[in-house]
Amino acid sequence: xxxxxxxxxxxxxxxxxxxxxxxxxxxxxxxxxxxxxxxxxxxxxxxxxxxxxxxxxxxxxxxxxxxxxxxxxxxxxxxxxxxxxxxxxxxxxxxxxxxxxxxxxxxxxxxxxxxxxxxxxxxxxxxxxxxxxxxxxxxxxxxxxxxxxxxxxxxxxxxxxxxxxxxxxxxxxxxxxxxxxxxxxxxxxxxxxxxxxxxxxxxxxxxxxxxxxxxxxxxxxxxxxxxxxxxxxxxxxxxxxxxxxxxxxxxxxxxxxxxxxxxxxxxxxxxxxxxxxxxxxxxxxxxxxxxxxxxxxxxxxxxxxxxxxxxxxxxxxxxxxxxxxxxxxx
Amino acid sequence: xxxxxxxxxxxxxxxxxxxxxxxxxxxxxxxxxxxxxxxxxxxxxxxxxxxxxxxxxxxxxxxxxxxxxxxxxxxxxxxxxxxxxxxxxxxxxxxxxxxxxxxxxxxxxxxxxxxxxxxxxxxxxxxxxxxxxxxxxxxxxxxxxxxxxxxxxxxxxxxxxxxxxxxxxxxxxxxxxxxxxxxxxxxxxxxxxxxxxxxxxxxxxxxxxxxxxxxxxxxxxxxxxxxxxxxxxxxxxxxxxxxxxxxxxxxxxxxxxxxxxxxxxxxxxxxxxxxxxxxxxxxxxxxxxxxxxxxxxxxxxxxxxxxxxxxxxxxxxxxxxxxxxxxxxxxxxxxxxxxxxxxxxxxxxxxxxxxxxxxxxxxxxxxxxxxx
Numbered sequence: 001x002x003x004x005x006x007x008x009x010x011x012x013x014x015x016x017x018x019x020x021x022x023x024x025x026x027x028x029x030x031x032x033x034x035x036x037x038x039x040x041x042x043x044x045x046x047x048x049x050x051x052x053x054x055x056x057x058x059x060x061x062x063x064x065x066x067x068x069x070x071x072x073x074x075x076x077x078x079x080x081x082x083x084x085x086x087x088x089x090x091x092x093x094x095x096x097x098x099x100x101x102x103x104x105x106x107x108x109x110x111x112x113x114x115x116x117x118x119x120x121x122x123x124x125x126x127x128x129x130x131x132x133x134x135x136x137x138x139x140x141x142x143x144x145x146x147x148x149x150x151x152x153x154x155x156x157x158x159x160x161x162x163x164x165x166x167x168x169x170x171x172x173x174x175x176x177x178x179x180x181x182x183x184x185x186x187x188x189x190x191x192x193x194x195x196x197x198x199x200x201x202x203x204x205x206x207x208x209x210x211x212x213x214x215x216x217x218x219x220x221x222x223x224x225x226x227x228x229x230x231x232x233x234x235x236x237x238x239x240x241x242x243x244x245x246x247x248x249x250x251x252x253x254x255x256x257x258x259x260x261x262x263x264x265x266x267x268x269x270x271x272x273x274x275x276x277x278x279x280x281x282x283x284x285x286x287x288x289x290x291x292x293x294x295x296x297x298x299x300x301x302x303x304x305x306x307x308x309x310x311x312x313x314x315x316x317x318x319x320x321x322x323x324x325x326x327x328x329x330x
Numbered sequence: 331x332x333x334x335x336x337x338x339x340x341x342x343x344x345x346x347x348x349x350x351x352x353x354x355x356x357x358x359x360x361x362x363x364x365x366x367x368x369x370x371x372x373x374x375x376x377x378x379x380x381x382x383x384x385x386x387x388x389x390x391x392x393x394x395x396x397x398x399x400x401x402x403x404x405x406x407x408x409x410x411x412x413x414x415x416x417x418x419x420x421x422x423x424x425x426x427x428x429x430x431x432x433x434x435x436x437x438x439x440x441x442x443x444x445x446x447x448x449x450x451x452x453x454x455x456x457x458x459x460x461x462x463x464x465x466x467x468x469x470x471x472x473x474x475x476x477x478x479x480x481x482x483x484x485x486x487x488x489x490x491x492x493x494x495x496x497x498x499x500x501x502x503x504x505x506x507x508x509x510x511x512x513x514x515x516x517x518x519x520x521x522x523x524x525x526x527x528x529x530x531x532x533x534x535x536x537x538x539x540x541x542x543x544x545x546x547x548x549x550x551x552x553x554x555x556x557x558x559x560x561x562x563x564x565x566x567x568x569x570x571x572x573x574x575x576x577x578x579x580x581x582x583x584x585x586x587x588x589x590x591x592x593x594x595x596x597x598x599x600x601x602x603x604x605x606x607x608x609x610x611x612x613x614x615x616x617x618x619x620x621x622x623x624x625x626x627x628x629x630x631x632x633x634x635x636x637x638x639x640x641x642x643x644x645x646x647x648x649x650x651x652x653x654x655x656x657x658x659x660x661x662x663x664x665x666x667x668x669x670x671x672x673x674x675x676x677x678x679x680x681x682x683x684x685x686x687x688x689x690x691x692x693x694x695x696x697x698x699x700x701x702x
Contacts, residue, residue: 038464134345138367138683215458216531224353224456225684297531298458300684301367 011093011103019089022251023244024054026286030247033290057240064236072132072233080127081238084245087119091252096171098265098275105171110158113170113256114151117211120249121147124213124220127242128230139229142301143220146210149308154207156316157200160323161185161260164193170256174264178273184263191330196323201261203316208253210304212246215293219301254285342370345683349378353456353687356697360674360690362683369686372678374671380701387661392418392492392628395658400486402665403699405448408434408441408477409641411490416572417637417648418492421630429618430494431574436611437477437489439604440507443514444473445642446597446604449694453594454526456691457535462526469517472510479503493624504612511605518602527598536590540689542677543588550676551669554644555600556693559593561586566640578610590692597694600642629656643667643694667693668700 028043028050035042043050068074094109096102106112121144128140164185165173173185182189186201210217221229231242258264258281265278299307348359357378363371383402387395399414400407412434419426451466474484480499481489489496526532547557557564565582567575583599585592632654638647644666653659670693678686 034460038461039468040464134343142367218458222458222684224458225687227352294461296459296529297454297535299531300535300682300688302682303534 015089015092015103019092019248019251023247024058026247026250027057027243028054029286030290030293033287034294037291037294061237061240066236066238067233069132069233073130076126076130077233078238080123080130081234081241081245083123083126084120085241085248087116087123088245088248088252091116092255094170095252095255096174096259096264097278099175099273101275102171105169108168109170110162110168110173110260113252114155114158117249117252118147118151120245123242123245124230127234128220131230131233133232135226135228136230136232139220139222139226139232143213143230146213146217146219146301146304149305150207150210150312153203153308153312153316154211156313156320157204157207158260160196160200160320163320163323163327164188164197170259170264174259174266177263178266180266180270181263181268183270184261184266186261191326193323193326196319196326197261199315199319200323201257203312203319204261205257206312207308208257209289209292210308212249212253212289214246214250214289216296216299217304218293218298219304222298224298250286250289251282254282254289257285258282341365349375353690354697355452355695358671358695358697358700362686364683367683369678369681369683372675372686374674376671376701378701379698381698383702384661384663387658389657391656392422392630392658395661396490397486397488400488401698402663402702403641403643403646403667403696404485405445405696406438406441406642407485407487408438408481408489409639409646411487412438412573413637413639413641413646413648415490415492416639417635417650418628418630420637421633421635421650421652422492422625422628423630424493424624425622426494427619427622428574428616429498430620430622432611432615433480433495433499433620434490435574435578436499436507436608436615437480437487437495439607439611440473440477440510441487442604442642443601444470444477446601447473449597449642450522453691453694454532456687457532459526459532465521469514472506472513476503476506476510479506491621491624492628493622494620498620504615507608507612511609514601514605518598522598527594533591535685535688536594536692537587538589538591539685540590540677540681540692541588542673546673546676550673552644552673553666553669554640554642555593555596556644556670558582558584558596560588564645566638566645570638572637572639574611575607577614578607580607580610590689593692593694627656629654632659638664641666643696643699644670663702665699665702667695667697671695671700 032042043053046052046056068077091113093103094106094112096105124143125140128136161173162168165176167173177184181187186197187194188197213220221231231239234242258278262281265273265275267273267277342363342365345362345364346359347362348354349357359375359378361373361375362369383398386398396411396414399410403410447466447470451463454462478484480497480503481487542556542560544560544562547560547562553564561584563582563584568582580603583596585595630652632652635650636647638645646666647664649662650658651660674690678689
């Protein structure tokens with residue numbers, strides 16, 4: 001791999017631009033999508049079809065003062081939103097957008113991604129804790145127990161993928177699935193893997209909804225119970241960074257799902273693989289996230305934890321066992 | 331879902347829910363003593379929108395109080411209009427033409443549907459489902475348009491007069507109402523029940539949550555859908571009939587499960603029953619005047635008068651004392667939500683915060699009607 005400074009700079013700018021655009025415009029997409037689902041128009045005043053709305057919102061948020069409540073830990077309070085945003089951007093370094101586009105292809109990139117994903121949970125914990133608000137503290141406690149519960153089945157299902165591909169490198173995993181949708185991990189024909197992998201996919205998808213704190217699992221910011229949860233005391237760009245971090249986590253989750261299960265940049269018909277297929281896949285997944293959020297009511301925290309501990313974890317363990325057996329048999 | 335837990339009273343903290351909170355639908359404040367996410371004690375604190383309506387009644391004439399009635403329960407304002415008109419007519423001995431009574435029933439039932447639709451929307455909002463709100467408001471808008479056409483206002487109606495109603499209904503209103511009945515009947519099974527009532531998340535959230543025993547209902551005087559969800563078959567329209575309700579064939583939905591789901595189902599079925607009443611009233615609508623003979627200045631004989639009506643939230647009683655003057659001497663309202671809220675503290679004890687809020691939504695609170 002060439003190590004010229006220009007390549008590093010190009011990827012730095014590229015990833016920042018990709019992250020920034022997504023963070024800003026997924027908000028717009030969500031509002032437009034929600035409006036479509038709810039027979040409304042959505043943003044339409046600022047620019048054509050409200051396309052300048054994210055810009056206006058960003059300007060408004062930036063021009064406001066970050067109010068730090070009295071008697072809270074000022075440093076932690078200010079650091080938390082940044083912590084929510086940085087790991088999400090950093091994760092994009094290891095995501096293979098196509099065969100030739102990808103900043104770094106590390107041997108343990110799957111592990112790195114999950115390590116970084118855990119930091120956003122710490123951001124929520126710190127933000128909620130530092131706010132000194134009861135609603136925020138309840139929300140922080142909820143989000144920690146939720147993230148702990150859902151990381152376990154998520155990692156177990158990832159192990160099934162790793163077993164099949166024999167690699168912890170996202171790029172290798174994607175290359176392993178090239179050549180049409182019957183090679184993708186979710187529908188993989190060889191060795192009968194499709195028998196278990198679609199279950200892995202469903203478990204992984206449910207977990208990624210829960211990990212990103214999206215409805216119907218948005219326990220941390222359940223607005224009818226906890227006002228705004230850990231974000232209650234945040235205004236201006238502190239709030240903005242939390243929101244952007246949330247959207248970026250969704251993007252990273254979608255990228256991971258697409259790479260692990262849907263063949264990465266592979267074309268379903270085995271013809272023209274490329275970055276466009278990767279983008280199509282992640283945006284379909286992101287739209288599904290939005291669609292689910294605006295369709296279902298919220299679950300309740302204990303039911304959510306029960307779902308993970310009593311259903312998802314046993315299922316994913318059995319699934320792992322069967323996958324391992326299949327690999328051994330064939 | 332009730333998780334048996336040993337509540338430690340020494341490690342509690344106080345959480346102020348409201349008066350400004352998204353789930354309290356107004357300015358209700360609930361002082362919660364919490365142990366983690368479990369509620370040890372819940373105390374509703376009232377009075378944030380107390381406007382002395384009962385005292386105001388003494389300051390004006392009988393007719394001058396009519397607009398105030400709509401400001402109390404703004405969601406079922408016509409039932410409050412109706413209740414006030416009935417008690418004053420009883421006191422002053424005013425006859426109401428039959429057509430006027432039919433029109434009263436039609437508009438009150440339309441308003442009841444609008445109120446239940448809004449409750450449905452707000453309840454789902456409490457549970458985190460935002461989309462149903464927009465669909466319920468679509469249907470509610472049709473009702474409001476119809477009522478605006480005949481009463482002149484959209485929310486706080488002042489439509490009833492002593493001796494009748496202020497405005498006759500026209501053919502367009504009748505045609506529009508028939509269209510609405512057809513529309514809601516068409517949308518009810520597919521949109522409301524298939525998409526929401528049968529949703530597994532919703533069922534898990536509200537089934538077996540917020541159990542109110544019939545004994546508690548009686549002790550606190552709960553009425554309306556709250557009592558009917560606990561198996562108490564009591565509806566003022568059936569048990570103490572007023573107006574022309576005895577002439578219509580309708581059922582009182584009663585569910586025995588005592589939980590939030592039962593209250594949900596009672597309201598959903600009540601909307602269908604209201605549609606039935608409206609349909610029959612439109613079919614039987616007699617001709618004639620809509621205003622009876624009423625004196626310009628009302629001076630009822632001195633005495634005690636009481637009348638009750640069934641609002642969307644339960645039994646509303648007007649206790650009127652007259653001293654022979656042209657102003658009421660004393661008015662006392664028995665408003666349904668006040669009693670329905672009173673049991674909140676007892677039932678919410680030991681619940682999870684999220685469940686307690688789902689339970690609060692199922693009570694269908696309208697705060698100005700509690701505080702008056």
